[in-house]
Amino acid sequence: MNRISTGSSARVFGRTQTKGAGSALTFLGGICVCIALFATATLARESGKDDGARYLQNVSEKFSRIKDYTVDVKVHPELDNVKAEDMTARVYYKSPDKVKMESKSVSFLPKEVGAFNPRMFNSDNFDVSFEGYLKYDGMPAVKLLLSPKKNSFRDRRMMLMVDTSAWLIKEISIEPAPGSIMDAKINYGSFDGYELPSEMDVDIKFQKADSSQMDSNQRRRFGGGLSGSVTIYYSNYKVNSGLSDSLFEKSAASPGEAGH
Numbered sequence: 001m002n003r004i005s006t007g008s009s010a011r012v013f014g015r016t017q018t019k020g021a022g023s024a025l026t027f028l029g030g031i032c033v034c035i036a037l038f039a040t041a042t043l044a045r046e047s048g049k050d051d052g053a054r055y056l057q058n059v060s061e062k063f064s065r066i067k068d069y070t071v072d073v074k075v076h077p078e079l080d081n082v083k084a085e086d087m088t089a090r091v092y093y094k095s096p097d098k099v100k101m102e103s104k105s106v107s108f109l110p111k112e113v114g115a116f117n118p119r120m121f122n123s124d125n126f127d128v129s130f131e132g133y134l135k136y137d138g139m140p141a142v143k144l145l146l147s148p149k150k151n152s153f154r155d156r157r158m159m160l161m162v163d164t165s166a167w168l169i170k171e172i173s174i175e176p177a178p179g180s181i182m183d184a185k186i187n188y189g190s191f192d193g194y195e196l197p198s199e200m201d202v203d204i205k206f207q208k209a210d211s212s213q214m215d216s217n218q219r220r221r222f223g224g225g226l227s228g229s230v231t232i233y234y235s236n237y238k239v240n241s242g243l244s245d246s247l248f249e250k251s252a253a254s255p256g257e258a259g260h
């Protein structure tokens with residue numbers, strides 16, 4: 001991981017009058033440098049607490065122009081020792097956090113991955129920790145650690161890689177259950193003038209874990225262990241079409257349908 005550096009260095013200059021005076025100036029200069037470095041480090045730590053939330057706010061503001069969208073999704077799984085068919089679904093989103101997925105199949109992907117909504121990653125839902133700077137696909141980026149505040153996220157910790165040149169989330173790593181990891185890399189395209197996912201490549205490793213640590217949904221999805229990859233293709237976006245709130249009201253749903 002490459003950290004961004006200002007490339008500056010602190011130097012102390014003093015004019016020596018006598019040997020004693022020079023030693024005193026050097027000693028005092030050293031104290032000043034130590035104080036300055038300590039203050040800088042303290043400020044960096046304190047500002048780091050706010051940096052993560054600020055970066056997420058920039059991502060959210062970019063996405064805020066999208067009031068709703070509908071998209072067709074194709075999920076192609078390649079799982080070790082498991083035969084799984086391709087799955088198709090239609091995803092509906094309405095700002096700020098309404099999501100509905102319609103499918104005849106059951107998806108094992110959490111909604112944070114299958115249904116794209118960057119606005120859910122905010123300081124109201126998560127404690128955000130700034131983890132550092134890096135280059136991602138040659139572009140400046142930051143690494144953010146998110147720890148959930150609300151029980152609805154089932155204690156999932158997430159790591160985000162955010163491209164700060166375009167304010168796009170390029171990678172999401174999730175701990176969906178104890179001993180498991182899901183890493184999603186996102187490619188974007190332009191749809192109706194908006195940058196939205198065109199493809200998402202997900203690597204998964206669900207280790208067989210103590211089922212007592214899981215809720216019933218996690219036990220069904222991850223309890224037996226699973227590994228492999230899943231590719232999600234997004235097409236036929238319809239953006240800002242004016243979706244009704246009634247579309248997201250809970251009703252008797254098919255096995256693959258989910259609302260938020």
